[in-house]
Amino acid sequence: MHDISPRQGSFNFESDLPITSWLPDETLFSVAGRHHILSGNYHASQTFLQLFGHPRFRSHHDLPSRIDVFVENTRGVFGDARQVILGHTLLPFYLPLKSSEHLDVALSAMRGNRVGALKYQLGMLTNHFEAHHPLRACVTCMDEDVSGFHVAYWHRTHQYPLVWVCPRHGTVLLESTARQPGTHHYDWHLPQRSLLEPPVTSSSVLMTSGRGLLARLTFAAIGLAELATTVCLDRQRMTQIYRKRLFDLGLKDTLGKLDIGSCVASILDMAAPLREIHELFPLPSSPDTARAYVSRLCWLPAGNLHPTLHLFAIVWLFDTWQKFLAAYWLETSRCNQSDLASSSVSRDRQLQNIRKAYHEEFD
Template sequence: MNESEGSKDEALSFLPVFLPDETLYSLCARFHYMSGNRLASTTSHQLFGVRDAAMLHDFPPNLSTFEARTRGLLGNVAYLSQDRTLLKFYAPYQPAKRISAGIEALAGAGINRLKFRLGLPSSRIGAAHPLKACVKCIEEEIDMYGTAYWHLLHQHPAVWICPEHGELLMRSTGKSRTLNKLQWVLPHTVGDDEWKSLPSRLNHQALLLTRLAKFAVGILSSSKLELEPHSLRQSYLRGAKAAGWLTRTGNVRFRAVRQEFLRQAAALVDIPEFGFIESVNGGSGGFLAKLLRNPRSHLHPAKHFLVKALLFEDWPSFLNCYTEMVEVSYQPAMVSFSVPRADPRVDALLMLVAAGEKSLAQAARDLDLPYDVARYWLKRAGIVYVRPRPPSTSKTS
């Protein structure tokens, strides 16, 4: 019997619970230190069935094994993948079928091409997600919990400031694999020489960085959302119109938009992941022109976030505008609920959601409906939808 098999039953006689906004990788790292396991591979075997699954801190695979080993007390595969990994950051900008395939990949070991499916290697941002932390969060958490942990919000590629403390985030340059030896890391276990801070001059960009972070908060707090490309572009054009950046014929005054965007955001090129901003200076206008002139849905979410921060004050302002654009797009095809409805899926949707048998997202998937159409039908029917609570994590085994 090897070490992992011998200690599995004893180690899993306890489980930590998720701390607020904690990633799955972080919880597993805390479990490792609490268990007293000597080897990182032992903990990975106990939780995931393989020696190095959880070393992938952004998209850990083998979640079906993790759910089974923890008896579902920390959530099922769908909850873990969508609410405790970075998948939710990318999900709104991807087709629902692609995200469903991503969840299936995370459930097993077939995640090799997940980042390719999300378009990360070709995004000019890259597929790596460096671990990031706020120095004040670390200090407070050690006082409160005796340990610091990795926040899901902080790991988002568009987030480089802690909205709670207004502190620029530090990036860990350490790795979970050192000299072929696996290791688990938490913010307070990272050596001082393994942190890289952003240039202090970026403190002058705190307002914009905080706005970007709050858009990420909006994504995390929203129910499952699929941003339809046409309605998304129409929302951007509505924002441009409100700023006076559209001609009478509806064309974008791109020179004015580019000038204002660079005035606000040009300094962010000091952040390596935001190097793509320089493309706006090119003759084609880079990503900014693509988002305003073409309904492109596969651009990296960080690029969408920058456009939203330019055109909208906050996430609720954008979401209200987007919802209006969806309603305008689908309204001609909708039939009033006061007259017979040709589409039988309307009644099926209302029955499933009103009876509490399905979440709105689940019902939409079962009926092969776009999520935004399902939400619109619910609104027209006068049904107030309350998002189901995620699986309870307050219990321990």
């Protein structure tokens, strides 16, 4: 109720809205950054006030809030609230591993101004992971964007967790260093080469021979986000698929039981270079944590796992997202046929009971 209407400022949206359309795959943070620069705003608060109706609003470059105010203040030229949220924020990445109810909760929170609890509700803070999404850019995309659109901007696909390689150019994405000190927040800005650095040192295994692993994680993350609003992955089914895949890969001992020692060694081998990236530091780092991870994947409800741990498992076990998804649909089809069979059995039983009751009553 203490909001200050943008019309109380000196900004006239009828004539002064400096941009009125998205660039391809652009985030809301990027549009606000372009608005900030083209409006000649000096203070971040001016842009907050003009676009989000509050001068002290803090920018959430990943899951922004006050979207209803943004839509109203921009007269709907960027679409309605649902289109803005699902098309230009990081929310889609977190939806397929949650139930369908989470979509309504998230849309409601982001349209209003209370996104704090969302990070817990979407599982972003589980398993020691931080809800940190560093701003990332591809220098080749930046060059192409400058020549095509006269501006380098933030692509949504580059911002999804685990996307560390540009899916178009295969180059390792660079990370913005323009973060506010001690926080995970950024003031409005667009990609600049002088404010970008690689996620790890240039001598890291990831920067030399590990790009294949980063690329597989990248496409798995993009594949996951693409399922948003159409598919909610079933937790129990994922647990079954992980367990079956481990056996299919031959990770079992002479008695046919899961060979935990081999699993642990394989996990630690894959996780070690990835843990150099700050966001991936919570990946398993010791035999004990790797053993607990296998347990959670195979025997406990895997739905409580952070999405990063699911994607790590998918790449570890299936190599590519496509192979995982094919296994998932195969298992889904098998379960549906099994459900159909059991429901026809129960229908038969019902009919038998009705006939029995009929005969007892009338014979």
